[in-house]
Amino acid sequence: MIPAMDLRLLHSSPCFSAVRFPSPTPLCRRLFIVRSSLPFPNEKAKYHKELEAAAEVVVRACRLCVDVQRSLFSDEGRIIEKNDQTPVTVADFGVQALVSLELSKLFPSIPLVAEEDSGFLRSNNLVDPVVSAISDKTSFDEESLSHADVLEAIDRGGKNYFGFGTKPATYWILDPIDGTRGFVKGSQALYVVGLSLVVEGEIMLGVMGCPNWVVDTSYKSTTDVQGYKNSSPGLGIIMVAHVGCGTWTKRLKDILDSSTKISSDWTRCLVDGCCLVPKARFCIPESQTWESLPLSILYEARTDDDDIGDKEIRLLPTCCGSLCKYLMVASGRASVFILRARSQTVIKAWDHAVGVICVHEAGGKVTDWKGSELDLAADQAERRIIYPAGGVLVTNGNIHNQILEMISSISTVV
The missing domain is CATH 3.40.190.80 (D-Maltodextrin-Binding Protein; domain 2)
Known part of the structure; x- marks a missing residue:
């Protein structure tokens, strides 16, 4: 088992805040401390608590994806086809379960709209692998995290779980893995874990995690832009945005090599200046x-x-x-x-x-x-x-x- 992710990759700053989850068991001595700093003062971001939580859970989800991707090609049963013929893996369901569990614990009144439902998971006997995939990524007690808990968490984001009526509501939108066809190709293709919060019809914040993103922006060709060559698993980015506060990125920790030193500073993102x-x-x-x-x-x-x-x-x-x-x-x-x-x-x-x-x-x-x-x-x-x-x-x-x-x-x- 790979050690838990060093959450210090979210660079500390004067706007530091911490959320402490209770240790699951004295035996495991696993104390989850979410250390999240934003690149702007909290008072400028109305939904800074939600953004911090979203950034944290997306980082964990990216870690889950990298772990599953490692074993993907040694276990053909992990790659299957949904009814719409798009490939889906344990990672898709694992990310949705993980995000649903964590967000419902912190923000129980905010519903989740997401892609997957447990029906397909049940019929393909993938519940055990999903529980295993999220067991060391969640703040819940591993021993008490039942199959029913995981299935319910997945369905919490599924179709027909709740109704909105005609008035816009406050809710999360999750894409567990956008670019699953790239995910199953391995470390040389891009995929994204995407999470956003909608309030009264307006998108207030968003977080994208891309574990295979090539961080170096000194590219010279479209091949370099694509990020396929000279990329390394775990050398990626997390991108955060909050309405009125800009879009920012920082490097994800190199999950496969904890000794690698990677800058954790936030960088402001700006679109290019092309006018023609x-x-x-x-x-x-x-x-x-x-x-x-x-x-x-x-x-x-x-x-x-x-x-x-x-x-x-x-x-x-x-x-x-x-x-x-x-x-x-x-x-x-x-x-x-x-x-x-x-x-x-x-x-x-x-x-x-x-x-x-x-x-x-x-x-x-x-x-x-x-x-x-x-x-x-x-x-x-x-x-x-x-x-x-x-x-x-x-x-x-x-x-x-x-x-x-x-x-x-x-x-x-x-």
Whole structure:
């Protein structure tokens, strides 16, 4: 068993706060102390307690993902297919159970909207591996953490667990692993654990953890931007955002080598300063092609690093999941993420919510193709589905209106 994560990676500062969980058993002597400092004074962040807790649980979830990923390829039973043919692992359910357990303990009145439910877990006999995966990551007593507790925690975020009615509520939105197809490829692909808090229809805070993110920003090619080469498991980032306080990142501890010295200082995230569409760096979903997007009428896409021509744009090769693209834009590594809504594809709130606030607080902009903000309350009963007109456009803000105008003019001609 890998030792518990050193929670001191959340750099201490004058705005330090600590939450002490009771030790599960005298025998284990496991005292969970959540030491979380934010990169801004607590008085500036109305939901600083929620953000601190969210950051802490996402760090633990990233640790869980790395642990499971280690054993993933030595146990084929850990990779299975859901009914929608997307791969799901013990990590997906483990993260949802872990986050649900911890947040419900600290904020019992705040419900959770999340991707998984226990029905699939039960039918595939994966309860034992999930309990094992979270046992040393949770503040609950390992010996008293029953299967029923874990299954209920998973279902707490599942469909039909509770109803919202028509009025927006306060609730968490969780994507246990965004980019599961990347997760099952191993340490050379990106995936994100994403958690956000919505209050009265507005996203107040968000946390993204990306264990395989290449921290060095002195990249020279689109391959380096992608983060596939020269990456090391555990060398990643955690990104936090709070409304009115900006978007910030710090390095995740190198989980696989506790002797590695990694800076724990917070870094302010800002979108890039690109002001011309042809100079922008684009990313799109893996399931869509550039040719399927309106801008393909005006520009051809290039994925190499040669000089870009007048009628060309640079398309970055990125890995699975929408949140990876939001992270790219918020960190300034990409200028634009554009997604087309398709009738056969349901767009889920958890694939976008945390990314929206991280991009907004970094200076960017997120709308649908008509220029309207994403409506998280459109699914009045469950808050699980969004319906962006045309699709989703995520930019650095500078070129947002330019692209909207291009999309509108092309749609009018077509």
